[in-house]
Amino acid sequence: MTTLNRTHKCNGRSNCFTCSLRSTMVCADVSLEDLLAFHTPIDDLVFEKDAIIYNMTDRASAVYCVRHGVIKLVRYDVSGNQRIVRFLKKNDVVALESVFSEEQQHTAIALTEAHLCRIPMAHFRQFIAEHPALQLRLLEKSQEALRDADNWLSELVSNTVPAKVRLARLLLQLRIGESDRVHRLSIADFGAILGIAPETVSRLLNELMDGEILMKAGRGPNGRNYRADMPALTLISQDGCRARQTRKTY
Amino acid sequence: MTTLNRTHKCNGRSNCFTCSLRSTMVCADVSLEDLLAFHTPIDDLVFEKDAIIYNMTDRASAVYCVRHGVIKLVRYDVSGNQRIVRFLKKNDVVALESVFSEEQQHTAIALTEAHLCRIPMAHFRQFIAEHPALQLRLLEKSQEALRDADNWLSELVSNTVPAKVRLARLLLQLRIGESDRVHRLSIADFGAILGIAPETVSRLLNELMDGEILMKAGRGPNGRNYRADMPALTLISQDGCRARQTRKTY
DNA sequence: CGTGTACTTGAGTGGGCTCAAGCAGGGTGG
DNA sequence: CCACCCTGCTTGAGCCCACTCAAGTACACG
Numbered sequence: 001m002t003t004l005n006r007t008h009k010c011n012g013r014s015n016c017f018t019c020s021l022r023s024t025m026v027c028a029d030v031s032l033e034d035l036l037a038f039h040t041p042i043d044d045l046v047f048e049k050d051a052i053i054y055n056m057t058d059r060a061s062a063v064y065c066v067r068h069g070v071i072k073l074v075r076y077d078v079s080g081n082q083r084i085v086r087f088l089k090k091n092d093v094v095a096l097e098s099v100f101s102e103e104q105q106h107t108a109i110a111l112t113e114a115h116l117c118r119i120p121m122a123h124f125r126q127f128i129a130e131h132p133a134l135q136l137r138l139l140e141k142s143q144e145a146l147r148d149a150d151n152w153l154s155e156l157v158s159n160t161v162p163a164k165v166r167l168a169r170l171l172l173q174l175r176i177g178e179s180d181r182v183h184r185l186s187i188a189d190f191g192a193i194l195g196i197a198p199e200t201v202s203r204l205l206n207e208l209m210d211g212e213i214l215m216k217a218g219r220g221p222n223g224r225n226y227r228a229d230m231p232a233l234t235l236i237s238q239d240g241c242r243a244r245q246t247r248k249t250y
Numbered sequence: 251m252t253t254l255n256r257t258h259k260c261n262g263r264s265n266c267f268t269c270s271l272r273s274t275m276v277c278a279d280v281s282l283e284d285l286l287a288f289h290t291p292i293d294d295l296v297f298e299k300d301a302i303i304y305n306m307t308d309r310a311s312a313v314y315c316v317r318h319g320v321i322k323l324v325r326y327d328v329s330g331n332q333r334i335v336r337f338l339k340k341n342d343v344v345a346l347e348s349v350f351s352e353e354q355q356h357t358a359i360a361l362t363e364a365h366l367c368r369i370p371m372a373h374f375r376q377f378i379a380e381h382p383a384l385q386l387r388l389l390e391k392s393q394e395a396l397r398d399a400d401n402w403l404s405e406l407v408s409n410t411v412p413a414k415v416r417l418a419r420l421l422l423q424l425r426i427g428e429s430d431r432v433h434r435l436s437i438a439d440f441g442a443i444l445g446i447a448p449e450t451v452s453r454l455l456n457e458l459m460d461g462e463i464l465m466k467a468g469r470g471p472n473g474r475n476y477r478a479d480m481p482a483l484t485l486i487s488q489d490g491c492r493a494r495q496t497r498k499t500y
Numbered sequence: 501c502g503t504g505t506a507c508t509t510g511a512g513t514g515g516g517c518t519c520a521a522g523c524a525g526g527g528t529g530g
Numbered sequence: 531c532c533a534c535c536c537t538g539c540t541t542g543a544g545c546c547c548a549c550t551c552a553a554g555t556a557c558a559c560g
Contacts, residue, residue, distance in 0.1 A: 075404040077411060078488055083404045097393050105397055132382035135389060142392040143347045147355055149399040154325040154333045159409040159445045159548090161327060163516070187539060195409045200516055202540055238328055409516090413548070437507060450548055452508055501560100508555070515549090523540070530533085 043118040049223075053094065053108040053116065060098030063124045066090055069114030070183075070222075073106040074192070084192045086148060087111070093141050099125065111185070112223050156194060163196050167204050168237035170194060171214070171228060181217065184224040293368040299473075303344065303358040303366065310348030313374045316340055319364030320433075320472075323356040324442070334442045336398060337361070343391050349375065361435070362473050406444060413446050417454050418487040420444060421464070421478060431467065434474040 045064075047053055053064065053071065071088040085106055088094055097105050098121060119127070128134050155161075155169050170193060174183040187205070191198045208214040213236070217227040295314075297303055303314065303321065321338040335356055338344055347355050348371060369377070378384050405411075405419050420443060424433040435443075440451045458464040463486070467477040 073400075075400070077404060077408060081408070081410055083408060085400050085403055097397060100390050100393055101397075105400055128386070132385065135382065135385040136378070139385060139389045139392055140350050142389060142396060143350055146392060146396050146399060147347060147351075149396060149403065150323075150325070150335050150355055153335055153399065153403055153407065154327060157403065157407045157409075157445070158327060158331070158333060159407075159516095160331055160447075195407070197410075197517055198538090199518085199540080203516095206540075447549055448506095449508080449550085453548095456508075504557105504559090506555105506557080508553100510553085511551090513548105513550080515547095517546080518544090520543095521541085524538090525536105526538105527536085528534085530531100 042123075045116045045118055047110040047114045047116065049110055049112055051110045051114075053110060053114075054104060056104050056107045058104055060095060060102055060104050061121055063096060063098065063119050063121065064094040064108075064116040065119070066092050066094060067115040067117060070111040071114055072109050072111050072189070074109060075106055082188075082192045083195070084189065086145065086152065092145075093138065096138065096142060099128070111189075159195070162239075163194060163200060164204050164207070165237060165239050166194050167201070167208075168233050168239075171226070172230075172233055172237055175228075175230070176220070176222070176225065180227055180230055181220060182214075182226045182228045183222070184216070184226050291370065291373070295366045295368055297360040297364045297366065299360055299362055301360045301364075303360060303364075304354060306354050306357045308354055310345060310352055310354050311371055313346060313348065313369045313371065314344040314358075314366040315369070316342045316344060317365040317367060320361040321364060322359050322361050322439070324359060325356055332438075332442045333445070334439065336395065336402065342395075343388070346388065346392060349378070361439075409445070412489070413444065413450060414454050414457070415487060415489045416444050417451070417458075418483050418489075421476070422480075422483055422487055425478075425480070426470070426472070426475065430477055430480055431470060432464075432476045432478045433472070434466070434476050 047069075054062075056075065066088055068090060071092075071094060072084050073086045073088065073094075075083050075085055077083060088108075094108055094116070095104065128138065156166050158166070167190065170190065171182050174185070175181070176183060185193075187198045187201045190201045190205075194201070205214065209216070211232070213229045213232040215227045217225050219225075297319075304312075306325065316338055318340060321342075321344060322334050323336045323338065323344075325333050325335055327333060338358075344358055344366070345354065378388065406416050408416070417440065420440065421432050424435070425431070426433060437448045437451045437455075440455075441448045444451070455464065459466070461482075463479045463482040465477045467475050469475075
């Protein structure tokens with residue numbers, strides 16, 4: 001088998017002093033003096049696309065901050081199917097649950113090349129114990145994740161809503177900024193999010209492309225993407241009507 | 251005029267001194283002196299079954315602690331279908347997200363008679379600001395909710411898993427303690443959780459009852475319930491027979 | 501005893517699944 | 531440069547689970 005997805009390298013220690021995210025990041029409330037005094041061995045890791053950051057079966061040993069790229073959190077059900085539970089991007093905290101539990105809830109995999117700061121668990125616990133303001137920030141992050149999860153649940157995976165509508169909603173969520181660009185995941189990933197077979201995803205995407213609502217656009221700054229007709233997508237995403245509207249093209 | 255689902259009454263001010271939950275509750279880290287000094291107007295509310303605690307469209311104004319009963323958090327999709335997102339029970343905190351956002355994420359409805367302590371938002375904010383230990387506890391609660399949501403997502407709503415298996419999993423989650431009793435929700439609620447039509451739920455439940463895996467048991471201490479053959483249910487819940495042939499086994 | 505709500509049951513349909521084969525593109529090595 | 535694979539995507543055929551619509555039954559409650 002090919003290189004077992006364990007492809008990551010260590011850029012050495014993170015330089016918190018020059019980190020452009022320090023003011024917006026989790027650690028915003030930690031002073032530089034504290035950081036220095038702490039002498040924390042924070043590693044700066046680079047994971048390439050599809051690399052596994054940690055596995056569900058591993059014992060929790062660290063918390064990660066995303067500095068660049070996109071991460072997916074997945075679970076495998078008894079029959080081995082992958083299910084994507086959430087995305088994490090710049091400024092998000094990965095594996096926060098391991099502060100309270102030894103067991104990891106998910107497997108984390110890089111969707112694009114990703115840069116992470118790794119903070120060993122013991123240090124992280126001491127960190128938050130000594131910096132109350134950090135706790136509130138983490139609580140906010142956690143609530144944010146919870147809101148995402150609820151959205152995901154109620155909008156994306158309801159089988160009561162036709163797959164095409166859900167796909168449109170997902171594409172809207174994958175929009176890059178305010179542009180007409182949308183992240184182009186793999187067919188399998190789309191399926192793992194929506195809980196539908198990859199073949200169905202392929203058919204639906206092609207249907208959208210036939211209607212010129214979606215067009216393949218080359219590789220952008222962050223991976224492959226689509227160019228989309230946002231108004232049209234929005235229209236489809238709101239289609240809650242149960243009346244059949246099979247646009248048969250003769 | 252009929253009281254439109256707004257059926258709740260106020261038992262007056264909560265008496266935190268005699269509250270049996272004080273040591274395990276959110277406020278465990280708040281001293282009695284603080285509580286007294288704070289002079290917080292914490293109302294003690296009783297909601298009857300099916301009463302709406304707050305609505306998604308309401309502006310967030312308070313946080314609630316569940317002292318007794320079970321609450322469901324629901325969302326309505328564009329076509330008006332109800333979707334149950336999570337349950338909350340004794341010791342859980344309701345509407346915590348409104349600490350950070352004015353908008354409510356869900357509508358909260360009592361599934362059984364429920365007793366809640368209502369803490370006005372402004373007071374709650376001050377509360378957590380003054381009690382750092384409380385923040386950590388809330389963070390833990392939040393992470394717990396997140397774990398529940400992830401479980402829900404990956405085990406209960408995957409349309410890739412047959413409805414019968416998902417129903418069995420749900421029934422196992424509704425188990426009362428370590429007994430052979432299981433909470434008996436309404437057919438519609440089962441459907442709103444699993445994302446399937448109520449007719450299908452009815453058929454599946456009857457199928458289980460024909461196989462004597464499930465039996466209607468009268469009203470228990472907390473509402474209607476079933477008596478279930480737990481080993482048999484467990485067996486069904488692990489049924490991965492729909493696994494795909496081409497799927498590479500991890 | 502009627503009326504409403506919750507649940508049951510049947511018939512027919514269709515969306516999305518499975519299985520299977522074909523295609524397209526990007527490496528890699530000769 | 532082509533031949534080869536390998537992986538990801540496409541496309542078709544047939545099937546089945548769960549849906550919809552619709553009518554019937556059980557039970558609670560005034």
